[in-house]
Amino acid sequence: MMTKFGLINAAVLGTAIFTASSAPGVAVAGSDEIVLGAAVSKTGKYATNGKHTINGYNLAVKHINAMGGVKVGGKSYKLKIIYYDDESRGARGAQLAERLINQDHVKYMLGPYSSGLTKAIAPITEKYKIPMVEANGASRSLFTKGYKYLFAVLSTSEQYLASAIALAAEQAKKAGRKPSSVKVALAFENDAFSQDVRAGVIEDVKKHGMRIVVDGKLPPELNDMTAILRKVKVVKPDLLVVSGHSKGAALAIRQLAAMKVNVPMLAMTHCDSARVIKKYGKKAEYTLCASQWAPTLSYKDKIFGSAGDFSVTFKKAYGYAPPYQAAESAAAVMVYADAFARANSLNTGKVRAALAATNMQTFYGNVKFDGSGKNIAKPMVLYQIQDGKYNVVAPTKWASSAIRHPTPVWSKR
Amino acid sequence: MIENILLLLQNPVALLDLVLQGLLVGAVFALIAYGMALVWGVMNIINISQGEFVILGGFIAFYFSQWGISPLFAVPAAAGALYAIGWVLYRIVIYRVVDKDLFISILATFGISISFQQIMNEALTADVEVANHGLGTWSFVGGDITVEQIRLVALVFALLIGVLLAIYMRRSRAGQAIRATAQNPRAARIMGINTDQVYARTYALNAALCGAAGALVAMIWAVQAYGGLVYTVRAFMIVILAGLGNLVGVIVAGIGLGAAENLAGFILGLEFQIAFVFGLLVVVLIYRRIRLGFARRVLS
DSSP states (O other): HHHHHHHHHHHHHHHHHHHHSOOOOOOSOOOEEEEEEEEEEESSHHHHHHHHHHHHHHHHHHHHHTTOOEEEEEEEEEEEEEEEOOOOHHHHHHHHHHHHHHOOOOEEEOOOOHHHHHHHHHHHHHTTOOOOOSSSOOOGGGSSSSSEEEEEEOOOOOGHHHHHHHHHHHHHHHOOOOOGGEEEEEOOOHHHHHHHHHHHHHHHHTTTOOOOOOOEOTTOOOOOOOOHHHHHHOOOOOEEEEEEEHHHHHHHHHHHHTTTOOEEEEESSTTTTTTHHHHHHHTTTOOEEESOOTTTTTEEEETEEHHHHHHHHHHHHHHHHOOOOHHHHHHHHHHHHHHHHHHTTTHHHHHHHHHHTEEEEEEEEEEBBBBSSOOOSSOOEEEEEEEEEEEEEEGGGGGGSSSOOSSSGGGGO | HHHHHHHHHHHHHHHHHHHHHHHHHHHHHHHHHHHHHHOOOOOOOTTTTHHHHHHHHHHHHHHHHHHHGGGHHHHHHHHHHHHHHHHHHHIIIIIHHHTTTTHHHHHHHHHHHHHHHHIIIIIOOOBBBBOOOOOEEEEEEEGGGEHHHHHHHHHHHHHHHHHHHHHHHHHHHHHHHHHHHOOOHHHHHHOOOOOHHHHHHHHHHHHHHHHHHHHHHHHEEEEEEEOOOHHHHHHHHHHHHHHHTTTTHHHHHHHHHHHHHHHHHHHGGGGHHHHHHHHHHHHHHHHHHHHHHHHHHOOO
């Protein structure tokens, strides 16, 4: 054990000394390093999820390097990431991407956090023909622009909560009602990601002929949901769908409980990154949460082991259970490592071709890109918070527990 | 929009509930606004960092609830801590800009605001956090009207602080010194008042008010390092509406804004709730200007 840690330390130290001695601003620092660049939000409104992203990237780099790094042309290379803080602003992200490519001479980019930032950076990487593997830009609109150098390991946002609609239809049938009698309330933040999730939800709502009774937008500077939840209380929908990043998730659960708004089914995004179980305990029960990944899934790889193993490793390193944002970020680095090895070259064109041909399984899920660069081999899962745990309840293939439905009214909880 | 109005008319109880929820939290906004009015009136500084003081107070409440102490105790604790921070800030930054141009002090406090955001983000947490108070909700009319006990507590706290403040300003020597300095700093100095100390005390008092309000915000909603701006904007709005040095006016305007905001959020949609506050600000300013025009004409 000691020797293993000693080795890792020596490797890390060696890398650090090497970096320090190399001239600043040169990304291909030496013959034994591959440098990836990333502009991620360390500050601003995406700071929370930016942190998860960075932790995911770093953990993967650490593990890949500890296992000997990446072999290209018979030589082992260590991975290294240069980070800049994009301050959660698109303009800044684009500027930093230019800087990474032109000043730091980075040849391979990792994605930022959020669809909005990815949208700002993708045109830059495209212009310089620099591949970008991203793990946190899920907006569908990223993959309709014909980008050739953008690859996303995650499921696109219109799939996020579509399974919640299917679930609501299923439950209605079970209760002897027509799915078309289901009333749906929507509360979505006014940003690229959430509006895309909404588009996917609406598509499915229409498919089942359901009725939308509230279709509200949440402002980016959201700080109080009283008004929209009061409307939900008046119109009594069968399903409430919320997407407003961590703040939306945190406020919705707190205020639904405080205002005693009864909804038979509540589905949302970002429950785990907002850590709603820790925050609210019993009040968070029954909530359905869209997730790119779950520690209970049966995917495996050689670097981290199973999904469950990754969860344990991550928790040991950072002191909290990995939200899916961290898992998918780690997977992005693994995709790069795999592509370098298969390309057997550090030529960006060849690496791009290898990325496009990716077909692998990681602890996070299968990765295979279609022509537009999005991952088509991995489904979204839907958790339900049951007895203080996230249990996968849909889709059926991955479900570890049965859904608890309907949510009892507040006076009986 | 029209359907939302109809919905409210068909459900008058919901209307009542909405107004009530707003009235109860409006007092929290009033606290923040009163601090702003105080600093503005006495020192001629528009403090842009109000919101960050609020968020910092909120984090103190969050840590209290993490440590297993009721965050209700964080209201005085946050006030105390922010008083000290306000004092230090005055000694480092504010005293340099106190008799300078308004533009310079706005820039300075804007700088404080950005610095505070980053410091909180780095040193405390980047997460959205809440303080769990353990209080429940009363339901009336079959659950159609709900009163969160914490909102009521917030109202009581805010009114209590308001009354204490009024007594302090009227009765105590320190309060009288603040008022004297506000009226005429030069004359106050001639009368032997240490205006530098008065300014420090005023600025610290403002920070304390924001801190107390922030603790309440963390118990009712949630706080995040970058979420302060809306509280600064609301405070500014209330001060413009009520005028400087008018405690009762500030409380009435605060409570009114709380209710009006909720109604606007319901009728126009939540995404326009803050836009409504800005819009109202413009309307009030235009109205003020027109009235001023009338006043001039009468005088001439």
